Amino acid sequence: xxxxxxxxxxxxxxxxxxxxxxxxxxxxxxxxxxxxxxxxxxxxxxxxxxxxxxxxxxxxxxxxxxxxxxxxxxxxxxxxxxxxxxxxxxxxxxxxxxxxxxxxxxxxxxxxxxxxxxxxxxxxxxxxxxxxxxxxxxxxxxxxxxxxxxxxxxxxxxxxxxxxxxxxxxxxxxxxxxxxxxxxxxxxxxxxxxxxxxxxxxxxxxxxxxxxxxxxxxxxxxxxxxxxxxxxxxxxxxxxxxxxxxxxxxxxxxxxxxxxxxxxxxxxxxxxxxxxxxxxxxxxxxxxxx
Amino acid sequence: xxxxxxxxxxxxxxxxxxxxxxxxxxxxxxxxxxxxxxxxxxxxxxxxxxxxxxxxxxxxxxxxxxxxxxxxxxxxxxxxxxxxxxxxxxxxxxxxxxxxxxxxxxxxxxxxxxxxxxxxxxxxxxxxxxxxxxxxxxxxxxxxxxxxxxxxxxxxxxxxxxxxxxxxxxxxxxxxxxxxxxxxxxxxxxxxxxxxxxxxxxxxxxxxxxxxxxxxxxxxxxxxxxxxxxxxxxxxxxxxxxxxxxxxxxxxxxxxxxxxxxxxxxxxxxxxxxxxxxxxxxxxxxxxxxxxxxxxxxxxxxxxxxxxxxxxxxxxxxxxxxxxxxxxxxxxxxxxxxxxxxxxxxxxxxxxxxxxxxxxxxxxxxxxxxxxxxxxxxxxxxxxxxxxxxxxxx
Numbered sequence: 001x002x003x004x005x006x007x008x009x010x011x012x013x014x015x016x017x018x019x020x021x022x023x024x025x026x027x028x029x030x031x032x033x034x035x036x037x038x039x040x041x042x043x044x045x046x047x048x049x050x051x052x053x054x055x056x057x058x059x060x061x062x063x064x065x066x067x068x069x070x071x072x073x074x075x076x077x078x079x080x081x082x083x084x085x086x087x088x089x090x091x092x093x094x095x096x097x098x099x100x101x102x103x104x105x106x107x108x109x110x111x112x113x114x115x116x117x118x119x120x121x122x123x124x125x126x127x128x129x130x131x132x133x134x135x136x137x138x139x140x141x142x143x144x145x146x147x148x149x150x151x152x153x154x155x156x157x158x159x160x161x162x163x164x165x166x167x168x169x170x171x172x173x174x175x176x177x178x179x180x181x182x183x184x185x186x187x188x189x190x191x192x193x194x195x196x197x198x199x200x201x202x203x204x205x206x207x208x209x210x211x212x213x214x215x216x217x218x219x220x221x222x223x224x225x226x227x228x229x230x231x232x233x234x235x236x237x238x239x240x241x242x243x244x245x246x247x248x249x250x251x252x253x254x255x256x257x258x259x260x261x262x263x264x265x266x267x268x269x270x271x272x273x274x275x276x277x278x279x280x281x282x283x284x285x286x287x288x289x290x
Numbered sequence: 291x292x293x294x295x296x297x298x299x300x301x302x303x304x305x306x307x308x309x310x311x312x313x314x315x316x317x318x319x320x321x322x323x324x325x326x327x328x329x330x331x332x333x334x335x336x337x338x339x340x341x342x343x344x345x346x347x348x349x350x351x352x353x354x355x356x357x358x359x360x361x362x363x364x365x366x367x368x369x370x371x372x373x374x375x376x377x378x379x380x381x382x383x384x385x386x387x388x389x390x391x392x393x394x395x396x397x398x399x400x401x402x403x404x405x406x407x408x409x410x411x412x413x414x415x416x417x418x419x420x421x422x423x424x425x426x427x428x429x430x431x432x433x434x435x436x437x438x439x440x441x442x443x444x445x446x447x448x449x450x451x452x453x454x455x456x457x458x459x460x461x462x463x464x465x466x467x468x469x470x471x472x473x474x475x476x477x478x479x480x481x482x483x484x485x486x487x488x489x490x491x492x493x494x495x496x497x498x499x500x501x502x503x504x505x506x507x508x509x510x511x512x513x514x515x516x517x518x519x520x521x522x523x524x525x526x527x528x529x530x531x532x533x534x535x536x537x538x539x540x541x542x543x544x545x546x547x548x549x550x551x552x553x554x555x556x557x558x559x560x561x562x563x564x565x566x567x568x569x570x571x572x573x574x575x576x577x578x579x580x581x582x583x584x585x586x587x588x589x590x591x592x593x594x595x596x597x598x599x600x601x602x603x604x605x606x607x608x609x610x611x612x613x614x615x616x617x618x619x620x621x622x623x624x625x626x627x628x629x630x631x632x633x634x635x636x637x638x639x640x641x642x643x644x645x646x647x648x649x650x651x652x653x654x655x656x657x658x659x660x661x662x663x664x665x666x667x668x669x670x671x672x673x674x675x676x677x678x679x680x681x682x683x684x
Contacts (some may be wrong), residue, residue, distance in 0.1 A: 026408050036488045040356065053502050056493035061486040066496035072349035076356025076364075079340035083311035088489055127447035154664050169539045218517060244530065272405065 004188060005031050014057035015049035019217030021207030021224060022123040023045055024181045026094055032191035035060060039089045042070035042099035045130040046123065068103040070095045071111035072162055074118045090119065090195050097124040101164045110203035112171040112200040119194045119201045123163065125209035130238070133212045137162040140232070141216055141279070142272060144264040145212075155267060168202040169171040169238045177237035179244075180289075181208070183222030186235055186246055192235075206233045214263020228256040231280045246287050257274055292490050295465050295489075297321035297458030299394040300428045301451065303366060304435030306337045307473040308391075310365040312357035315341040315601040316350045318372040319405045320455035323396040325367060335617040337550055347372035349392075350380040358388040361482040363439065366390065369455060370397035373572050377415050380448075384419025384510060386495055389442035389482070389503050392420075393435060394452045395459040395608070396555065396643040406642020408606035409555060413583075413615045421445070421547055424554040425453040426654045428463040434581075435532055443480055445517040445564075452557040454606075456642065476531055480562060518585045538587040541594050543569060544576025550595055550631070552605045554580045554616060557638075557645055561604070575654060576584045581614065586625035595620075598631040599661035602653045604662055604673075606639040613670050632660045638673035649673040 010031035016023035026046060030037070039062045041047045047064045050057040074093040081089055086283045093111075095104055100122040111118060127145045128134040135145040140161045144150055148157040158282045169176045175197045179187035187205060194201035208224050227233035230246065232255055235247040255277045259265040268276075295303065302324045305313070313332070315325045331337035342355070344350045356363045368376060373394055383390055394412050398404040411421055421441060431453045438449040453459065458531050484492060497507055515564050521538055529535020540558075543565050551561050554628045558579040564656065568575040578594055595601050604615040612618060618636035623629035635655040639645040652673060660666045675684040 020465055036358070038486050038488065048497055051493050051496040053496040053498050056496060058493050059491055061488060061491045062493045063356065063486055065352055065386075066378055069349060069352035069379070072344065072352035073356040075342055075349070076312065076353030076358075077313070077360055078356075079312050079342050080360035080362035080364070083338075083340040083357070084360065087359070106345060107349050110349055113345070114343065151487030160372070289433065 005034070007110070009035065009059045011057045015052065016045070017210050017217065019103055019210045019220040021181045021209060021220050021283065022096065022125055023049070025121070025123045025187070025205045025207050027050070028184050028193050029094065029183070030090070032188040033090055033092060033195055035193060036088060037092055038063070040070050040074040040093040042095040042104055042265070043067040044096040044099050045093065046096065048130060051137065067099055069119070070099060070104060070108050070121055071108040071120060074088065074120070075111045075114065075116045078116045078118050086133050090118065092119045092121065094121045094123060097122060097126060098128045098136045101137040101162050109171065112168055112202070115199055116241055117198055117200070117202070119191070121191070122202070122204045124204055124206045125207045126161070126214060129209050129212045137145060138164065142265065145269065149266045165202065165204050165238065172241065173202055175198045175239050177203045178233070178235055179205040179207060180224045180228050180233060180235060182221050182228060183247060184236060190237060193204065212264070214266070215261060219261065223258065223261055226253070229253045230255045230258040231284055232258050239282050243287070248289065252284070291467050293467050294462045294465045295428060296323060296350040296462050297428045297431045297453045298395065298460065298467065299327055301435050301466050302327035304366045304432045304465060306331050307468065308365070308436055308439045309365070310337070310339050310362065310476055312342065312344060312354070312364045312604060313338045313366065314344055314353040314357065314364070316344050316370070316372060316522060317345045318347070318369045320397060320459040321367045321369040321372070321393065321566055323459065325394055333464055339528070344507060347375040347427065351376040351383065354390045355379065355383055355386065355388055358390050358482070361480065361485045361487045364390050365392070367393040367395070369395045370399055370426045373411045374399065374655065377418065378414055378418060380418035383448045385506065385511070387446040388448060391435065391438045391442055391448055391449040392448065392450045394450050395455040396452050396596070399457040404641040407457050408640045408642070408669045409454070410454065410607045410640070412452045413607040414448060416584055416615060419447070419514060420448055420584065421449040421514065421582065422581065423449065423451050423519070423582055425451065425458065425577060426556055426558045427464045428458055430536070431458060431536065432465055432467070433528060433532070433536060436523050437528050437536065440518065441520050444524070447484070447513055447514060450544065452555070453466060457556045460471055468561045472531065483631060483677055514585050518582070518587065521582050536581060538582040539577040539590050539594065543579040544578050544594060546574055547576030548574045548599045548661050549654065550576045550578055550598045550601045551604060551654065551657070552578050552580065552595070552601055552616070552620065554583060555606070556602060557606070560645065561650055564654065568654065569599035583616070586619050586623070591620060591623050592627055595631055596627065596629065600632040600657040600659035602634045604636045604638055604650070608637045617670070624638060632664070632666050633669070635668055636673050637670065637672040638654045641645070643674055645673065
């Protein structure tokens, strides 16, 4: 803990909701990255709550252009610095799940394929929260959102969560990792490691969202931890193509412990929960870690 | 030194002479030769620049904003559908006052798909806050591209240099290529005043709440209007150094003309020849060429067209449900003038259709008749239309 700097590069006074997981992920990332950083952001909650003119919460240089292009802007920032011979500045793009796994996927794929020296962090709160809780490609199976309502015929999101880290790993990025705001030390370590590696690196950090997940603002960390302890979210890194679990729960808890704490899963029957449990069990088997 | 080059090559050579630091572009016909030549310059070590081979035009321009924001002189090139894909980011670039230079080889828009020339692409994004310069020939492509960097950097506005696809982009003409040392003198190393720099952190691209948004848009409007002076100043400075000056508009034998033709781009060259013929027969006909379409030279046009009896606007674009864009802007320019010439609009040369001398004569004849009778029979006409195909004739 003593290695984590006390200095806050994301100033207090921003407009994030109480208990916001994504803002924690940004705050921790900046502690790991330090001052010599340029941040590129897509449109989204984090952009809106940190930069209402004439105020800004950013104590590092920060640029926002549009929703689908943070990775392309970061590519330009990195190339621009390189062209001017400015070395040693870490270029980081930080986007939400919508700006990363959906609308920003093409730009991100291009950035990774072109081997830009950029760290991309996806703060994943599993839906479009800025526009008021619509499903994204990162929304988990069966979750309620305003575009996956619980009706007579449909019962929430009917597709599984997109496996974004695997997509980036398939680009042969030198470093891909998952993290959780419930495990800040693991996350900070990964950000430091990713920043130290030359080339495109990617961290996908799981960030509970109070209003979107229908949870109390005091439960963010508890629920983030439960996602990992139940195997609904796994902490791993893929370094030079080699998969390594960085945290293994001592005894995996039933997914019901995680699901039942959140309003977005309130509609689930025991049978449906058992189905989700089977999916998680199978995923662990596939990863060879159960 | 004179060299035989296409319009695309002229743009690429100009970007090289400007010592651009970052190129971010995506291939599209008829602009592709620009990105190919620049790739060769970088590959041969003739140009020390980062070349980002992006996966789309949207990313091409997005990356340009990033590199311009750290202070690198930045260039991109596109056409048609590519410009449309960039359109979202065009507005952001001007709003963030980033001095990017773009070459746009003018090409029609789908549908139907057409790779050939008209000016609908850049005209469609006339409201994006970029300065737009239109070129008559390949020499102007080179000269305007070099000038564009200085205009952009001194006005903190992005500049689009537009030239007709194929007619210029793929046609070789002798072009005077200036010496590198001379261009270096004209274009000193670029220093952007608001850098993304960890030593002095700033926030770029913030949220503009209703209490502030309108002021930012007003400041953009003022900046684009004010850039008129900069375009003139840079055009004169270029003229002093290289012997070829540029302005917002060019008047060709129009000072005493009763009938004036108005256009943008390569069509000006064809019209100039016609004007000479008319003049040979004692007809008082002239041409005014619009070089800067944005900022719109309203005052300059009123001043140079006001004495005429009729003005025929020939343009390779139209706004469906309205008129040609140049025509509607010109009409607006005369709105509170005590006297206005009669204004006629001719839509022509869409999707690569040749604008023949016959068509230019047709437009001139109609304007002459209006000048004589004081009456315009039909305000908007389409030149060279296959009337049977569209049901105007059986």
